[in-house]
Amino acid sequence: MTSAGNYGPDGSSSCTTGICCLVCSLVLVVGAAHYSYRLHYLKRKMDANDTSPDDYALFVRGLPEDVTEEELVRFVASNARSGSHTDVVKVVLAFDLQRHKVIREEYKENLARLQSSTDEPTKTRLRTRNAQLMSSLGSPDALRQFVPCTGYAVVLLRLQSDHRECLAEWSSSWEQLLGWLHLEPFLSALPLFRGEHALRITRAACPTDMLWENMSATLSEKVWRRVLTNVIGTLIVAVFFGIVVGLNFLEDALGGSQPASILPALGQMFCGPFTAITFRRLVVQEYHLTKTGRDTALVFKLSFSDVIMWLVVPLVCNLDSDTNWYRNGGLVQDIFWLIVVMSIVYPFTIGVGLPKVVKRLFASFYGKPKPGMTQATLNKMYEPLEESVARRFMTALRIFMASLVFTPIFPLGAVIGFVALILFYWTSKWSLLRYSKRPYRQSANLVGWVIRLVYVSAFMFAGAAWIFLNPSLTGAGEQFVQDVGIAFLVIGAFMAMLPHRINRLLSFAWIYSFFCPRRSGLTTPNYYEAQHTWPKHQKYHTTNQVYLVFERLTSKQMEKGVPGVSHLWDPRTGNFTDPRGSMPGFASETEPAGTTPAPGRLGPAAFEHDSEADLGVDAVEETSAIAEEDPAALALEEMKYKVPVASVRSVPKLSLLGGESSSEYGDEPDMALLSRKGVTTLRTRGFTPGMLVCVTGLESDAGQQYNDTQARVLGWNPLSEKWNVKLFTGVTAAIPAKNLQPV
Structure with a gap:
């Protein structure tokens, strides 16, 4: 119903097409805001039900170079919460890793020159220099004084409640605005560090998400590196743009035949991966503080290239709507092949594990291990690839945007795109579980930025409806589509820049807060x-x-x-x-x-x-x-030293097995699930279900009869912290790992 061609020659003045475009744009904008609230709810639910290191961690910016851990502990303990004392566990300063690396390399170079040099004065000078390095870096205290702080730090608090209260004061909307405008020293009511340094305190990212080595870069280095990567990326996109435009002209030269019309789509499909690889290498060169921030930058760079390659190129090559849109090899046929090839190639390559196959081929190219190769190097060569969350997001957005933007001129593309997204979801899930290693723990900020791209897609859909429907409509229908297009061009751009909280408020997504469960009142461990x-x-x-x-x-x-x-x-x-x-x-x-x-x-x-x-x-x-x-x-x-979260709160054990479970055959008494001194609370032997084991060392009267007999492992019992085994008598028992030996 969004295409004017479905209303016949007499429907050009109808407003139905414009109304359908209006409804689609509204669904996009409101749906994105409501999904944003779902993301907000999931974050709150994770905070309530899961305990992770970032639940206690604050990320501090704006510190001087000579700050010490003790000084920052005193400041946070006194000023993190106004009028209250805050218990601090540890301060982790972000030291200048680049300077430390330079010193290490100088020391290594001096050692190499000492071994090769025969000049005694030179060797004396090198020994003196190495002695100076030893005195500066030979102990933790000396190293702290020699390597400066980069201005960043992570502060670990004792209690989650203190953590939330501190964030409520230091990360309010007003403080975030002042930080963005760099006006904290003038307008902020929060205390200054040493009376002159305005600090920004936010929630820290997960430890596996932090990029400590990038915190050594100065502001000028960060800006210059990002400008340089953006310029290089833009030039590469321009080159690929010229290649695809050239393939379109080649298609026209071949008469626009059916086989020739697939050339532009294939060109875009092959240029797309090279563009992604290039941007991925460029983004790594930028100094992002977290892996999530790096992936977010990659998503935005790839979205820019995708808009150019997938949406602008077909339109630029077929500007004349009278002669180039509906002919054989024209715009509609290019869009058809573009969406079809995209919908088949991406799910297929992910489903068959093509990246893994390529990596194996490169690894087999080396053949036998080369001299100097370590086991760690070989493990790196053959380990599974880490799932690229940014690439998965961008592939899904690419299919979504191409199907959506071209809906007014090619409505069937929406159906094809819907099926393609389902296939892409299941193949991505298959790849994640079968071909990929466990990725780092991502922050929800990446999904929040992707939601902003959905607002941008509403902006693009409004512009596409105006461009593609305007030549086919007249009178009231044409005017209505123009009005709708202009309105949602403004609304989409406006909502893409607004904070998610305001978008949820304007879209009435806050009504879900009345139906969502509140945070439980259970006390969390310190x-x-x-x-x-x-x-x-x-x-x-x-x-x-x-x-x-x-x-x-x-x-x-x-x-x-x-x-x-x-x-x-x-x-x-x-x-x-x-x-x-x-x-x-x-x-x-x-x-x-x-x-x-x-x-x-x-x-x-x-x-x-x-x-x-x-x-x-x-x-x-x-x-x-x-x-x-x-x-x-x-x-x-x-x-051996990691315990279940239940063990820190004295949660009573429950029995997994009923009837003849025979927990009495174990030697540990039925008590609260607490770690006792010298006792391991998790399994320390790598048994697998179906493995034959020998029972040894049982001391209870009921268990001694099974010593030196064989049993078959059924599985791990997480509640009793024992292995469920089937004894030779057919009885199922829960036995500690220390009493089992593999046969």
Whole structure:
């Protein structure tokens, strides 16, 4: 009903087409606002039902270079909430990683020159310089003084309630506006750091989302790099634009035949991936603070190129509506092949795992491992690809926009696009579960920016209706479509720039708040309790490379017996000790000096005895929270110290099995699910369902008869923290992992 061709030669003055376009535009705008509220509701629900590190973390900007952790702790404790004291767990400063990297490279270069040089004065000078570097970077305290802060920091609070109150004061709409206009020192009523530095405090991103290395860039470097990447990207789009336009002229030269009309669509399909790869490489060169911010920039750059390649090119090549729109090989036929090829190629390539096949081909090109290749390098070559959320969003938006914008001239495209989006959804889900490794934990901000592109699509649909319907309408129908087009050109652009909260208010999406469940009144664990539920590589101080160097240097000092030196956190887990007392049921977070495992390693510490180890030159590579040599082994090691979230709140155990479940065959008493000293709360053996195991070490009277007998593993019982096994008598029992041995 949005196409004038469906009303016959006498329907050109009808307003029905304009009314249908009006309804479609309204559905787009209102639907996007209502989906925005659904996103807002899901964020609140996740906050209520899930405990993650960012529930306690504040992200601070605007700090001076010489700030110290203790100084920032005092400021936040006194000023985070007006009139109240705030308990701070830890401050993680974003140190200048670029400067630290330069010093490390200088030290390595000096060592190499020492080995090759035969000139004694040169060797003396190099030794002196390395001694200076050692004195500056040989201990955590010296390194803190030598490497400046970049102006960013993450502050961990003890309580979530304090976290929410602080954000309500420091991240209000008024403070965000002042921060955007850089007017906080003049108009903000919040306290200044040292009386002169205006700080911006927001909720921190997830630890796996942070890009600490990009925080070293200055404002001028960020602006210059973004301008440069945008200029290069625009030139590349212009080149591809010329290629596709040339294919359109080639189609006309071949007489516009049916086979020739597919050439522009194929050209766009092949230029699209190259454009995406180019922009992806360019965006990585920009200094974004989070991976979500990087993906958001990629989405906007790809949306710009898609509008040019997929929407502007067909129209530019067929400007004359009288001769080029409806002829053989004209605009309508180009649109048909464009949407059909797009709807088939994208779901097919994702469904068959084409990116994985290409990566395997490149990996097999190397053949046998080359000299110098490590196991970590080979694992990187053959590991599954990480799902690109930005590319998935853009592919879905590409299909959606092409089908929507060309609906007034090609209504069948909306039906084809609808089917294509369903196929794309299921193939993407298949690819995510079968061919991809687990992606980082994305922020909801990316989806919020994609919703803004839906508002832009309403703007584009209004303009397309005006362009494509104007030649076919006359009189009142033509005037009505023009009025609707102009109105929604303004409305779409206006809503794309407004905050989501105002859009939800204008679209009456707030009515859902009366039907949505409120946040439960259950008390949430404090940070010292909740930290036991997260592995080491998902905490802020263990994703910051400089703090991993601190960990290594501290371990080295403890091995040398330096008095008064101890770890600020457990190097096995990254957990802090509660100054108010250890959590009931948990062991002390610090280990004796002789038994502390090396950071990011398994087993006892093994330190070198040369000066390079003292400096920590390779600390970033060697103390990474995810061991490069054997990440699977480290994951199993971390499971020994990671507990279920229920265990921090004394949740009583429930029985999974009824009847003859035989929980009495286990040796652990029926008690609240709390971790006891020396007891592992998660399985430490990699059993799988169907595996044959041997039962050993049962001490209870009912269990001793099954010692040294075989059983078959049925599965893991998450509530009892034991393995469900089928004994040789046919009885199903729940037995601890320590009492099972693989056959």
